[in-house]
Amino acid sequence: MDILQLVIVIAVLILLVKPLGTYVYQVFANEPSRLDRLYGGTERLIFRMIGLKQRAGMSWKVYALSFVATNIILVVLSYIILSLQFALPLNPNAIGGMEPTLTFNTVISFMTNTNLQHYSGESSLSYLSQMAVIMMMMFTSAATGFSVAIAFIRGVTGKGKSVGNFFEDFVKANTRIFLPVSFVIMLVLVALQVPQTLDPTLTVKTLEGAVQQIAIGPVASLEAIKHLGTNGGGFFGANSAHPFENPSPLTNVIEILSMWALPAALPYTFGLFAKNKKQGWVIFSAMMCLFLVFLTVAFASEKVGNPAMNALGIDAAQGSMEGKEVRFGIAQSALFTTVTAAATTGSVNNMHDTLTPLGGMVPLAEMMLNVVFGGKGVGIINMLMYAILAVFICGLMVGRTPEFLQRKIEPREMKLIAIAILTHPIIILIPTAIAFMTDAGQGAISNAGYHGISQVLYEFTSSAANNGSGFEGLSDNTPFWNISTGLVMLLGRYVSMIVMLAVAGSLMEKQPVPETLGTFRTDNKLFTVLLIGTVLLIGALTFLPTVVLGPVAEYLTLR
Amino acid sequence: MVNKEKKKGLSAAAVRSAAIESFIKLNPAAMIKNPVMFVVELSTIIVLLMVVFPHYFSSQDAIGFNITVFIILMFTLLFANFAEAIAEGRGKAQANSLKRSKQEMFANKLIGGKVVVIPSTELRKGDIFIVSQGEMIPGDGEIIEGLASVDESAITGESAAVIKEAGGDFSSVTGGTRVVSDWIKVRLTSDPGQSFIDRMIALVEGAKRQKSPNEIALDTLLTSLTVIFLIVVVTLAPIANYVGVHLEIPVLIALLVCLIPTTIGGLLSAIGIAGMDRVTQFNVLAMSGKAVEAAGDINTMILDKTGTITYGNRMASDIIPVGGNELVTLAAWAAISSAQDETPEGRSVLEWMKKQSMSYDASLAQGGEFIPFKAETRMSGMDLSDGRKVRKGSVDTVRKWVLAGGGLVPPDLEKVSNHVAALGGTPLAVAVDNELLGVIYLKDTVKPGMKERFQQLREMGIKTIMCTGDNPLTAATIAKEAGVDDFIAESTPEDKITVIRREQAEGKMVAMTGDGTNDAPALAQADVGLAMNSGTIAAKEAANMIDLDSDPSKIIEVVAIGKQLLMTRGALTTFSIANDIAKYFAIIPAMFMLAIPEMGVLNIMKLGSPLSAILSALIFNAIIIPLLIPLAIKGVTYKPMSGSRLLSRNLLIYGLGGVIVPFAGIKLLDYVVRLWV
Numbered sequence A: 001m002d003i004l005q006l007v008i009v010i011a012v013l014i015l016l017v018k019p020l021g022t023y024v025y026q027v028f029a030n031e032p033s034r035l036d037r038l039y040g041g042t043e044r045l046i047f048r049m050i051g052l053k054q055r056a057g058m059s060w061k062v063y064a065l066s067f068v069a070t071n072i073i074l075v076v077l078s079y080i081i082l083s084l085q086f087a088l089p090l091n092p093n094a095i096g097g098m099e100p101t102l103t104f105n106t107v108i109s110f111m112t113n114t115n116l117q118h119y120s121g122e123s124s125l126s127y128l129s130q131m132a133v134i135m136m137m138m139f140t141s142a143a144t145g146f147s148v149a150i151a152f153i154r155g156v157t158g159k160g161k162s163v164g165n166f167f168e169d170f171v172k173a174n175t176r177i178f179l180p181v182s183f184v185i186m187l188v189l190v191a192l193q194v195p196q197t198l199d200p201t202l203t204v205k206t207l208e209g210a211v212q213q214i215a216i217g218p219v220a221s222l223e224a225i226k227h228l229g230t231n232g233g234g235f236f237g238a239n240s241a242h243p244f245e246n247p248s249p250l251t252n253v254i255e256i257l258s259m260w261a262l263p264a265a266l267p268y269t270f271g272l273f274a275k276n277k278k279q280g281w282v283i284f285s286a287m288m289c290l291f292l293v294f295l296t297v298a299f300a301s302e303k304v305g306n307p308a309m310n311a312l313g314i315d316a317a318q319g320s321m322e323g324k325e326v327r328f329g330i331a332q333s334a335l336f337t338t339v340t341a342a343a344t345t346g347s348v349n350n351m352h353d354t355l356t357p358l359g360g361m362v363p364l365a366e367m368m369l370n371v372v373f374g375g376k377g378v379g380i381i382n383m384l385m386y387a388i389l390a391v392f393i394c395g396l397m398v399g400r401t402p403e404f405l406q407r408k409i410e411p412r413e414m415k416l417i418a419i420a421i422l423t424h425p426i427i428i429l430i431p432t433a434i435a436f437m438t439d440a441g442q443g444a445i446s447n448a449g450y451h452g453i454s455q456v457l458y459e460f461t462s463s464a465a466n467n468g469s470g471f472e473g474l475s476d477n478t479p480f481w482n483i484s485t486g487l488v489m490l491l492g493r494y495v496s497m498i499v500m501l502a503v504a505g506s507l508m509e510k511q512p513v514p515e516t517l518g519t520f521r522t523d524n525k526l527f528t529v530l531l532i533g534t535v536l537l538i539g540a541l542t543f544l545p546t547v548v549l550g551p552v553a554e555y556l557t558l559r
Numbered sequence B: 001m002v003n004k005e006k007k008k009g010l011s012a013a014a015v016r017s018a019a020i021e022s023f024i025k026l027n028p029a030a031m032i033k034n035p036v037m038f039v040v041e042l043s044t045i046i047v048l049l050m051v052v053f054p055h056y057f058s059s060q061d062a063i064g065f066n067i068t069v070f071i072i073l074m075f076t077l078l079f080a081n082f083a084e085a086i087a088e089g090r091g092k093a094q095a096n097s098l099k100r101s102k103q104e105m106f107a108n109k110l111i112g113g114k115v116v117v118i119p120s121t122e123l124r125k126g127d128i129f130i131v132s133q134g135e136m137i138p139g140d141g142e143i144i145e146g147l148a149s150v151d152e153s154a155i156t157g158e159s160a161a162v163i164k165e166a167g168g169d170f171s172s173v174t175g176g177t178r179v180v181s182d183w184i185k186v187r188l189t190s191d192p193g194q195s196f197i198d199r200m201i202a203l204v205e206g207a208k209r210q211k212s213p214n215e216i217a218l219d220t221l222l223t224s225l226t227v228i229f230l231i232v233v234v235t236l237a238p239i240a241n242y243v244g245v246h247l248e249i250p251v252l253i254a255l256l257v258c259l260i261p262t263t264i265g266g267l268l269s270a271i272g273i274a275g276m277d278r279v280t281q282f283n284v285l286a287m288s289g290k291a292v293e294a295a296g297d298i299n300t301m302i303l304d305k306t307g308t309i310t311y312g313n314r315m316a317s318d319i320i321p322v323g324g325n326e327l328v329t330l331a332a333w334a335a336i337s338s339a340q341d342e343t344p345e346g347r348s349v350l351e352w353m354k355k356q357s358m359s360y361d362a363s364l365a366q367g368g369e370f371i372p373f374k375a376e377t378r379m380s381g382m383d384l385s386d387g388r389k390v391r392k393g394s395v396d397t398v399r400k401w402v403l404a405g406g407g408l409v410p411p412d413l414e415k416v417s418n419h420v421a422a423l424g425g426t427p428l429a430v431a432v433d434n435e436l437l438g439v440i441y442l443k444d445t446v447k448p449g450m451k452e453r454f455q456q457l458r459e460m461g462i463k464t465i466m467c468t469g470d471n472p473l474t475a476a477t478i479a480k481e482a483g484v485d486d487f488i489a490e491s492t493p494e495d496k497i498t499v500i501r502r503e504q505a506e507g508k509m510v511a512m513t514g515d516g517t518n519d520a521p522a523l524a525q526a527d528v529g530l531a532m533n534s535g536t537i538a539a540k541e542a543a544n545m546i547d548l549d550s551d552p553s554k555i556i557e558v559v560a561i562g563k564q565l566l567m568t569r570g571a572l573t574t575f576s577i578a579n580d581i582a583k584y585f586a587i588i589p590a591m592f593m594l595a596i597p598e599m600g601v602l603n604i605m606k607l608g609s610p611l612s613a614i615l616s617a618l619i620f621n622a623i624i625i626p627l628l629i630p631l632a633i634k635g636v637t638y639k640p641m642s643g644s645r646l647l648s649r650n651l652l653i654y655g656l657g658g659v660i661v662p663f664a665g666i667k668l669l670d671y672v673v674r675l676w677v
Helices: A002-028 A035-049 A060-083 A100-111 A127-157 A166-191 A219-228 A249-273 A277-304 A307-311 A329-342 A357-369 A378-398 A411-437 A450-464 A479-508 A525-558 B012-024 B035-052 B063-100 B196-205 B213-242 B249-259 B262-281 B289-296 B327-338 B344-355 B395-404 B413-422 B450-459 B472-482 B493-505 B517-525 B537-542 B552-593 B597-602 B610-634 B643-673
Strands: A202-205 A211-214 B106-111 B114-119 B128-131 B141-151 B162-165 B178-188 B284-286 B300-304 B310-321 B369-371 B379-383 B389-394 B426-432 B435-446 B463-467 B486-488 B510-514 B528-532 B545-547
Touching (some): A035 A166, A060 A127, A060 A166, A060 A479, A127 A166, A166 A219, A249 A277, A249 A329, A249 A378, A277 A525, A329 A357, A378 B213, A378 B643, A411 A479, A411 B213, A525 B213, A525 B643, B035 B262, B128 B141, B213 B552, B249 B552, B249 B610, B262 B289, B284 B552, B344 B435, B389 B395, B395 B435, B413 B426, B413 B435, B435 B472, B450 B463, B510 B552, B517 B537, B552 B643
Antiparallel strands (some): B141 B162, B141 B178, B284 B545, B379 B389
């Protein structure tokens, strides 16, 4: 029954890839289509309002500048709202202003699509903040990531100078994808009993006669974009484990699919842009293979449960249910965890801190790789970066200068990619080491020993991968954690995006090399294997020693 | 190049000088150019300090281990340096023998009609000098007057002298070669120090070696991997400290050195130098490593028909009688006319007879006077002692000769000669006195094995285009016979440029060969231009490779060498990176096992002890470098095949091999090492 659930969800996802990927392609191909009639009017209005008459193509530099500038403006705006929320309307619960380092962390967290929450939504945010900052950023950060991914894809598959117009992509991502789809998801969730209201917190008398505060609010709308935009920041502190955010196994599946489908469809979109669907499927297969391995480990590990508990004679038949919701069980929890870390959403329907050591290693490892589907756009960009690396290392073995999608990989691209592959380990391992060397860092750890390593490592990995889920258990609302993770999120998001846009820009200007029999093919099964191998050799080996000290050591000593 | 035979193995002297060179190369200022090995050098120094000042590092207890680590690291460095030195050494030996031919020379400079003897170093570009029999040509130049035979063996290794004369494609002379007969007046075309022989010395010595783009890109990757692992190792200590695992510096260094790509880092420059050297061994001089790599990327090859694809001399392939004459008669006269003819056409007639097992009365030719071919007469033949005259030559002239002698021309002559021309051949008419007997069908012959090679090129994805001055019909016949993909008939040098530009506009890389001055623009335009050493200076300047043997078909091998160079680099990089898996499984459990005994499970190789595991991995990491030197120098075996098949094959050998070999190697080393620790 458990396994059947997993198989059904994965099957539904695979069925969604083609139609969704085609739809995304149509949105961004900038070719006239039937969609124009549906959305054209609204978009023209928006374009006129923002003064975007000529939507001329941008070079990668202008594109990068545009998305960074847009994000900076949104960050400033949000910072002001959060700081002044006590004086602003829509604050029925009279919540005060936010502490500066927490505001810094929160704003960056949402702008970078991370949604690391060092606060609890129901007690720290007014409804206006939830909607105008949190939800607004959930749309804009997702649209930013999506736009950059599309620009990158245009770059590696196209020719010339223009990677597209950021503002046009940004608007279209919202009007044609995120707004309509999240609206539908919201309605479905409301139908499935998720609250959507602006009423203040309910105060009820329980049967015992005690007074209970029940937090409610515009949950369904946030829930929809939270997953669709792979954001992950919950309305409530308990996130998708909370019965109002995720009341039933059915909503659980809907939430899984809504965060998973778009990242999974992007490889197909890429294939369409590359005019070689096989190329897209190769990328998809590599992601799926890695995903299945991770899911298997998570599921098996949780199913076996905690040996220490089992040794006490507690019935192990159910697996490790500590920190999990009974309505989801092992399968739906393991799947949710594996998907949320893969898609770098960061929403949780169970406490990752209470996962078994190897079960907890799964989301950690997925975020370290950051290529297993990945968040809005980032996953495909990273996977394509590894594809270029695979081509570079192995492509030489056919006796030609390595080429990817008919473009030669030369020193300029390698230098840029070097920056990208260096960034991830630097911003995870160095802050982790600093945390262990300082009292401010060590002091936050709630479980000493190997699990403590996992807690700290998870926090920075989650920030770096812009995932945002917490291992929790870490007392992380302190200036040290707010500032350090804030910086890690910033670097994790923007360095690789800008650098990879530069790679795309550079590849785009090259004269394509015609394919011959001597060409290294990147659209066959062998390349899928090579791609997985490169991800594991370059991406995974980097983190192995630290992971061995954290989850692996915990697992081995617990056996 | 001076001695043409392949170097067999390495001489003891070469090994000795390379060994000395390995120590000299330890100089950090030189080492920093190779970031991977520089990190190893820094690590070695740190361990050395720990050995020398144990109190300062409180490492007294581990002094034995530290000394061992130091020695292994030292050898890792020396092995890498040795690889580079060995590769450079081969070039140096050649450079030395070239230098010998560049001894002090004197030039007979012509100043205002008077000859002044000055040292060759005082000659400047544009100066005019005279070289007479027995003298050395003092610098590169162009003959402006005279004709001489020149011994170029100093450069080409070819002992037969070549004729050089003013005007035409054989007017360039090279400094350091010797005039064997006659004299020439030469205008100097290069200043001292920039002559061909100087450039050659610089090239084979590797003094001017610049990193090729691909090498730079690979270097970037290797450097970033090194930085990544540096971060991994540096951050590991404080993290491990938190759970009570105290990692000693030498252990961390061992992990670092094992993880960074030392194998490829140590061999990378040797691979590049050896690749260039393989081209040189092949008597082709590449102006840069970039040119050799570009050869590997070639998509289109433009080949001259004559000399490259065909022998260029036309061979008798049939003899066709006209006017009702007997074949036997015609053949006999054709043979008699060629009896003393030393031209390839003449000899081919006699060979044809032999092949057909036909015979003729050779006594008829005895005592006759041979009339050689002249451009004016366009005929050759023999005036027999009995007074009869036999001629063979172009159909037109022979017909006129016969008519002039009062003879008749058979009506089917035109039909037969047209037929031969239509087949792509050249008809030679044969006549005795005033009787026209028939036609020799001369055919350009494709060199044996060319068809198979073009097929191989096709499998490698390389398109071949044949250029010829022949008419389209002849060109098509040869093209079909040789199996080239495309041809340009009646081609002019401009056509070549047009084709090169067209192919390049499609993103293709083009290679071509040439020797004439009018080939120079095309040679410069091509991505790989191979000039013949016998060619003009202009052609040699424009090309990025020069074939000292002047064999244009060598371009095909040059492509193979270019591919082999890139493949070797890729194979060893893959091997090096794949090695990390086994090294991790050796070192990680060893590092943590003392503090966390449960880590023993990860010791899947069942290595003797933590110390033995670390040392075995480190030793493996060091000795794999010298073990791979032969491969780096010789290059991985390359057989022409499609990209996909090449990839699967190399991936199996170097990828999978790279995963498995270190597991086996470390395990074996551990059996030995555990006896000591």
